[in-house]
Amino acid sequence: MADYTFFTNPMSRGQIARWALHEAGATYDQVIVGYGEPKPEALLAANSMGKLPTLIHHGAEHDRGGDAVITECAAICAYLAEAHPEAGLAPTAQERAAYYRWLFFAAGPVEQAITARAFGFEPNEKQTRSAGFGSYDLMADTLAGHFERHDFVAGGRFTMADVYVGSQVLWGLGFKTLPRHDSFVAYAARLMERPAYKDAKAIDNDLMPKDMA
Helix, strand or coil, X not given: CCCEEEEECCCCCHHHHHXXXXXXCCCEEEEECCCCCCCCHHHHHHCCCCCXXXXXXXXXXXXXXXXXXXXXXXXXXXXHHHHCHHHCCCCCCCCHHHHHHHHHHHHHHHHHHHHHHHCCCCCCCCHHHCCCCCCHHHHHHHHHHHHHHCCECCECCCCCHHHHHHHXXXXXXXXXXXXXXXXXXXXXXXXXXXXXXXXXXXXHXXXXXXXXX
């Protein structure tokens, strides 16, 4: 049996989890869940929301022989880095602060700001003090500023946080939900050279409807 069962759709955030699985060197059996189709019972049993991606790590609870369920892409990335230390993608003690800071910045303020703008919500000056992302421009400039000073999330080397943060940047540039800062463009170019990214992307591209790939 493979290490994981991976519920995904090639046009979902499952692309992030697949890239993370390849970076970790994990084996997995994929279950493609089509949009508009009934959710598999095994998916709903693992995650009652039926959200994609969902991972089941088989035998993860070794003392009881049970499986572990992991959802939410940022959590999946962090989990895989720890579950597969041989990949060397978990943070060192010196990298830990930046690793978790920007991992959760991308899962929180970046996601919130992009979604808010897509839904037509732009906070006024008073609302920016309460909104977790402040404003869209502040979010984007803050993230771009980090990559003006660092090649990767945690500094000078690639870690698993770059899978999640990097996916936000790659999609942001591709779908024009992030501004085309020079630091984003250079960071994206570094990420796209990774063999695991290329391999995972090729699988999802092959799975997409031909008019979408």
